[in-house]
Amino acid sequence: MHDDAAVTAEVTDDLRRVIADAGITENVDLVARILVTGVGLGLDEANRLDLKITTAALTEMRAAFRLFAPYEDVPKVTIFGSARTLPDHHVYRAAAEVARALAESGWMVVTGAGPGIMQAAAEGAGPDRSLGVSIRLPFEEKPNAVIAANARNVAMKYFFTRKLMLVKESHGFVCVPGGFGTLDELFELLTLQQTGKAEPTPIVLLDEPGGTFWRGLQRFVDEQLVAGRVISPGDFDRVLVTDSVDAAAREITDFWRNYDSLRWVGDRLVLRLRAEPTDAEVESLNERFGAHLMSGRIERRGPLRRELEDDDRVELPRLVLRLNQVHVGDLHRLIRAINDLGSAPKGPARAA
Incomplete structure (x- = not known):
């Protein structure tokens, strides 16, 4: 093993020359740190799997950053939900309607680019207002036709890089009923907000008219998490639970009114x-x-x-x-x- 300080002393000057030769003039210190870390992994004799994870993560993040860069000044909302929801389901229509309402208000809609709710949201927003961050799986996850039409999609191997990009760029979030993946994304959002690791953003749990999916979660939070004192009584107050598309869209946009x-x-x-x-x-x-x-x-x-x-x-x-x-x-x-x-x-x- 080698000390990071020793690595820096040995290779930083050479790496800065490489950076200069490449024509990079912005954020040279950070680019150098990325390269020094890569050299450090080699000196640490990291195993091949660790190096493959690191390489894939950096490659995927670069591709995602490039996808989002042209829309840096456009507000974005990420819509989460099940890939298995069929077009004739009420929540499919709700996801499409809230995406359409937000797109008409000048927002872009980010989804996981798959079928089900992800396709509903992309259909509602339209191809010009949609961005996708898909996951490579042996089933379910291929870019839906709306996302694929404009090639505004980046495919990820790892869920952690995908979740980073689904959260990093957005100023609001709408979750409609889904499975483990949807709940995982929701609870990560809540954790980031509760701990202050992410800036405050509006989070909406949107159900079908009269639906009980999110009300059931709200009861669990009140009766188990709050009552068990593992979260604070107000921790769930930052979330809007609703079955109204209008209320969901208004919650996202009004959060940024002043x-x-x-x-x-x-x-x-x-x-x-x-x-x-x-x-x-x-x-x-x-x-x-x-x-x-x-x-x-x-x-x-x-x-x-x-x-x-x-x-x-x-x-x-x-x-x-x-x-x-x-x-x-x-x-x-x-x-x-x-x-x-x-x-x-x-x-x-x-x-x-």
């Missing part, structure tokens, strides 16, 4: 908004959420120095606070309160 984005600068959380709140509105937020702060108050102010240096959405008004990390899951409630302020823009918006 709230734009967030950034941590040291221990300070910066919330960027579309409309500047009044003094009275900031005071009302302090009254409701002051107990969740580590210290101080929620303050209205301009961009912080680090944001100015990075030219990071400096044109937007801001709220700055020191949030107690224990309460990071409560960000959803704060964002919804910000969206409900009287100064917030009327009507739905989207994230940029």
Whole structure:
């Protein structure tokens, strides 16, 4: 085995020359770290399987990044659901309708590119508003006709790289009834939100009219997880359970009505908004959420120095606070309160 520091000292200069010869000028330090890690795996004498996993993961991520890159500024919603749902099922039609509604509002729809609910969502959005991230399996998963028509699909060997891309690019999520895969994707979303490892986003559990699939999950959460004290009572509040297509689409778009984005600068959380709140509105937020702060108050102010240096959405008004990390899951409630302020823009918006 070899120490990473020794690897860096031995090969970084040579790798930087390779990078320069390739004509790479942006993010050279990060590209060098990727190459140094690859050399390190060789010096560690990693076995062939480990190297194949690493190679495939990087290759697949590069392909996915290239697929999504042209649509960087277009808001995206990922729709999860069963590959086995037939076109005559109510939830198939619901998935198509919510995808159509969001596409008409300027969103792109991301799916797993397979049959069933994935095809329903792609049909609803249409080929020009659909992106697919498929999985290579001996059954079920081949790009559906809508995705294949525009070749807007990337195929993955590993579920972990596929799930990364289904989540990374999206500003909202709609789950319709499905099996292990759908539930796996939902619970990963909830875990990322609960732990603060992902920025807050709206999550909708959409059922057929009068359906009980997600209500059954909600009862399980209340009666087993909350009652058993393995999650907090409000952890499921960030999820909308509904059988209304209109309510589902509105939940996605309204989440971005006033709230734009967030950034941590040291221990300070910066919330960027579309409309500047009044003094009275900031005071009302302090009254409701002051107990969740580590210290101080929620303050209205301009961009912080680090944001100015990075030219990071400096044109937007801001709220700055020191949030107690224990309460990071409560960000959803704060964002919804910000969206409900009287100064917030009327009507739905989207994230940029």
